[in-house]
Every structure is written in C-alpha cells, then in structure tokens.
Amino acid sequence: MSATRSRARNALIVAALTLFIAMVVGVYHLLFERLLHDLRDTEHNALELITSSLRGEIKRFEILGSVLATNRELLQFLRAEPTAESAVHINRKLEEINRSTGALDTYLLDTTGKTIAASNWRKPINFVGENFAYRPYYQLAINGQAGNFFAIGTTSKERGFYVATPVRHGHQPVGVVVIKIRVEHLERLWKEQNRALSLVDANGVIFISTQTNWRLKTLQPLDDQALSSIRETRQYLDAGTLKLLDYTRRDILSPTDTIVEMGSGAGERAVYLQLASAMEEANWTLLLHTRINDVQRIALLGTLAISFGIAGAVIIALAIVYRLRKAKRRLENEQRYRNTLESAIAERTRDLQQTNQELLQTQRKLLQSGRLAAIGRFSAGLSHEISQPLTALHSYISNTQQLISLGRYADAEEKLYNIEHLADRIALIIRQLKIFVRGDxxxxxxxxxxxxxxxxxxxxxxxxxxxxxxxxxxxxxxxxxxxxxxxxxxxxxxxxxxxxxxxxxxxxxxxxxxxxxxxxxxxxxxxxxxxxxxxxxxxxxxxxxxxxxxxxxxxxxxxxxxxxxxxxxxxxxxxxxxxxxxxxxxxxxxxxxxxxxx
Known part of the structure; x- marks a missing residue:
C-alpha cells in the first residue's frame, strides 16, 4: 500500500514537472511572438520612412535631369558641330550644376554613347571621350525612356546611382544627360540612425550597405545569365569578385518579413529580422536587418519571471495553508478594531454634520448682511447719476420763478425750454441706465x-x-x-x-x-x-x-x-x-x- 502511494506521488510530481516545463516553453513562445510582432511594426514604420526618403532623393535628381534635358544650350551643343570654345562652355556649365546639386558627376552623351561634355573635365581622369553605350541607362534613355542604374564607374571606380534622361529635338532623342549620385552619404546617414540597411539589385547583389563587409556580396548564387548581364554592362567591373554572403533563411514570416542568420566575417553568426521594401521603379529591394537577440533575451527574462512567479505562488499557497488559523485570529482582532473605529467615525461624522449646519446658517446670515449693506449703499447714493441735471433743473426753476415775478416772460420762456431739455435728459439717462440693467x-x-x-x-x-x-x-x-x-x-x-x-x-x-x-x-x-x-x-x-x-x-x-x-x-x-x-x-x-x- 505504501509503495503504491509512493508511486502515485512520484507520478504526480513527474506530471506536474512536465506540465510546468510545457507551460514555460509555451510562455516563452507567446512572449517571443508578441515582442517580435511589436518589433516588426516599429521597424516597418522606419523602413517606410527610409524608402520614401530614398525615393525622394532619386526623384530630385530625376527632376533635375528632366530640367537639364530641356536646356537650350545642351540641345544646341548636341545638334551643332562642337567647337573647342562651345565644349569649354558646356563643360563649365555642367561643372557648376554638378557643384550646386551635390551630384558625383554630370555628363552629356551623344547618339553613339560618347561623352562630349562632363563636369569632371578638369580632372586627369575624366569622362570626356569615353563611350558608355554598353550601359543599360544609356540604352534606355536613347530609346526615349528614363534610365536608372547602379554600377561601379569603369573610369572613376566609384559606386553611384545613374539617372539618365533623353535630350529630344522634337520627339527624337539626340543625346542623353546623365547624373551620377553619390551613395556614400546615404550609407553614412543610415548608419547614423544605428540601423543595418542594404540596397539589393535584381540579381541579389548588395551594392549599398551600412555594413562594410556586406557590400558587393550576393544573397544567392549567381546563375550564368546574371553573370553574363553583369559582364556585358560592366556593372561591377569584375563579376568574379562578387562573393556569396554567409546568409541563411530560417523562417519566412510573410512575403516581406524573414528571420535570417548571417555571418559577420569573423566567424560569428547572428540572427536578424529581415524586412524588405520593393522599389519597382528601379527593380531594387531595400532590406532592413534588426538583430533579435534583445527580443530573445527579453522573452527569456519574461518567461523566467513568470516561472518564478508561479513557483512563488505555489510556495505562498502552501504558506497560506499553514497560516490560516493565525490569519483567522488576526481577522477577528481586526474586526473588533474596525467596529471600534467605525463607531468613532460615526460619532465624528455627526459632529461634522452639526458643525456644517452651523456654518451654513452663519453663511446665510453673512450673505443677508452683505445684501443689506449693498442696499444701504445704493439707497444712500441713488441720486448720483441724475444729481447734476436735477441740480441744474432746480436752479433753472428758481430763476424762472424770479423772471416771471419780474415780468421777463421771454427770458422765462428760454429757462422753461432749458427745464424741458433737462427733464428730457433725465428721462434719457434713466432709459440708458435701464439698458445697462437689462443688457439691451x-x-x-x-x-x-x-x-x-x-x-x-x-x-x-x-x-x-x-x-x-x-x-x-x-x-x-x-x-x-x-x-x-x-x-x-x-x-x-x-x-x-x-x-x-x-x-x-x-x-x-x-x-x-x-x-x-x-x-x-x-x-x-x-x-x-x-x-x-x-x-x-x-x-x-x-x-x-x-x-x-x-x-x-x-x-x-x-x-x-x-x-x-x-x-x-x-x-x-x-x-x-x-x-x-x-x-x-x-x-x-x-x-x-x-x-x-x-
């Protein structure tokens, strides 16, 4: 019998521990999912703002390109036979525009793709005379479309966005104006926000990133078609230098949200929440990577807190059982004290109510005294507003009586007119005072x-x-x-x-x-x-x-x-x-x- 009870007790303990462990695991997953959901919302808002800012930056230079494409001097330079003097003039113009806009380079291509003017014409290594017909941005623009492209410059060896706009004579493109935008300042601005941001092209190549060791690496192996396209357009100079990033997708949360694991290049690996924002206008994708170590740590700490709370609750429950009798005696003592306190409060309440009644009576007496005092002041000076015309009226009446007694009826008639005038005035004053009272x-x-x-x-x-x-x-x-x-x-x-x-x-x-x-x-x-x-x-x-x-x-x-x-x-x-x-x-x-x- 004792062995049976022991086995039952052990089975109960094992079941309780199993239930406790399952509960702990479930709590951890619930907390992790909740925290991850909040993190996704926050980072999505940030990614939308950054994407809008990037689109605005590119749009600014697209507008600039459209303005330059309608410039009469550029159009005349493209259509006429270039001279040394006209070339210097256009080069200086592009140089000044480039300086004022903050672009990396601004240059003009003819219908063959040859550079006939450039803002960097004074530099030892410049674009003048270079042919960029192999670049996709030129091919799109010379066919009448706006061309956006990212690449490493074959002449300058600098990374940049290329915004190309056709220069038309009538409806026919006669040249292309190209603006090369700096990318380093975008990386610097993003890095100041303490965020891991990367811009990826259609082939999965990271061409802009706040993480230096991620730049010019691929998220996926490049097939032969992608390698051939990169070589033909000379987008990254040597396609063979593009290495595969240590990158593994662990969990796809949605079409734009993924849990990924990435290596730092120093043998360390970290887990990130990856959010993607597509930029269809250029066939690019902006990626935001946020480490979820903090989310895991907070979820773990929360789980431990809840687990300790449950364990503490069990201990407290056992302690409560032990202290029930003591608590009962304490409650009885508290009840006696409460009854005494309630009696004292009731007595004090009666005293306060009586005092309040006395104060109300005193207040009514004071208000009545105040009203009587105000009426007294009003009665004592009621004639204030009409005393002046009444005084004048009295004087005129006295003078009129004297004039009549002396037989000076004409003068008396004049005084009577004045008396009538003052009487009318008193009536008007009373009427105006009534206006004040009624608020007419x-x-x-x-x-x-x-x-x-x-x-x-x-x-x-x-x-x-x-x-x-x-x-x-x-x-x-x-x-x-x-x-x-x-x-x-x-x-x-x-x-x-x-x-x-x-x-x-x-x-x-x-x-x-x-x-x-x-x-x-x-x-x-x-x-x-x-x-x-x-x-x-x-x-x-x-x-x-x-x-x-x-x-x-x-x-x-x-x-x-x-x-x-x-x-x-x-x-x-x-x-x-x-x-x-x-x-x-x-x-x-x-x-x-x-x-x-x-």
Missing part, C-alpha cells in the same frame, strides 16, 4: 465728441460755478466723431467731470482739464484734475461696482463703473492713473468714426 442691444450712430463735451459742460456748469473750478477744454482742429450714442457719450463726460470735481473739492484752485485728440483712426479722451489723485492700492479697484472713496451719501460708487461700461459698449478701453504733478487722470481710447466714400 445698443444702437449706435456717428456722434460728435465736441457736441458731447459742450452738452456735458452745460449740464455741469452749475456745479462748476459753485466749486469755483476752472475747466479747460483742448480740441484738435475740426470735429472728431465716434460710432456710439450721444446721450451715453455725454453721460461719460458728465461722470468724469463730476468725479474730477469731487476729487478737487478740498483744493483751493480746482482745475479740470479735458483733452481730445485723434490719430491713426483712434480717438483719445482724457479728463484730469489737480486733486489728491488715487492711491496705488485703490487703482486696481477703481472701476469696481460700489467701490468709492467718498463718504456715505456722496455717490453710489457707480459713476466710474458706468463710464467704463459706456466705453466698453463703444468698443474702447478706459484706464486710470496719476499725473506726475499730482491729481488723477482718466484716459479713454475709442475707434474713430470715418465716413467711407463710395
């Missing part, structure tokens, strides 16, 4: 600033006389107009003059200066006084509703607020400051009204 839309029209100042001065004349104040008005030549409302503009000046008179009430010789100016389609209105000015602490609040430095009963603290609101409705700005010589200054900027001529 303001109907504007061109308003004379000069007339508004004169009306405001007339309204305030009685107060000015009683204050024994001097009012100086400065106007530019002619009149100034703004787009606004005449009553509101008069009220603006009335409020500012009244404010200046209040500020100079304790001054021996009170003076109020009203200035008007118009420049650059902007009207500037200034009202300043020689009073005590505004303290720096009050300046930020000077336009606030109900803000006043006056004693109770001498205004609502709304005069400057209404003035600022009027300016705002006119589309202007208002500011307050102190004069250097003393006193306050209020400046208003309002757009000038200009009559447009049809």
């Amino acid at each position: 839309e303001l109907i504007t029209s061109p308003v004379s600033v000069r007339s508004a100042v004169a009306e405001a001065h007339t309204i305030m004349q009685d107060r000015i006389d009683k204050a024994d104040a001097s009012v100086e008005i400065r106007f530019p030549k002619g009149d100034v107009h703004i787009n606004g409302d005449d009553i509101l503009l008069q009220q603006l000046f009335v409020n500012l003059i009244a404010n200046a008179l209040d500020a100079t009430a304790d001054i021996e010789t009170p003076t109020v200066l009203i200035g008007v100016d118009a420049q650059d389609e902007q009207v500037t209105l200034e009202v300043s006084d020689n009073g005590t000015g505004v303290s720096e602490s009050d300046l930020p609040n000077i336009f606030d509703p109900f803000f006043s430095t006056k004693t109770m009963g001498r205004g609502l603290g709304l005069g400057l607020t209404i003035a600022q609101e009027i300016v705002s409705r006119f589309g202007g700005e208002m500011s307050a400051s102190n004069n250097a010589s003393g006193g306050a200054r209020f400046r208003v900027l309002i757009p000038e009204y200009r009559r447009t001529t049809p």
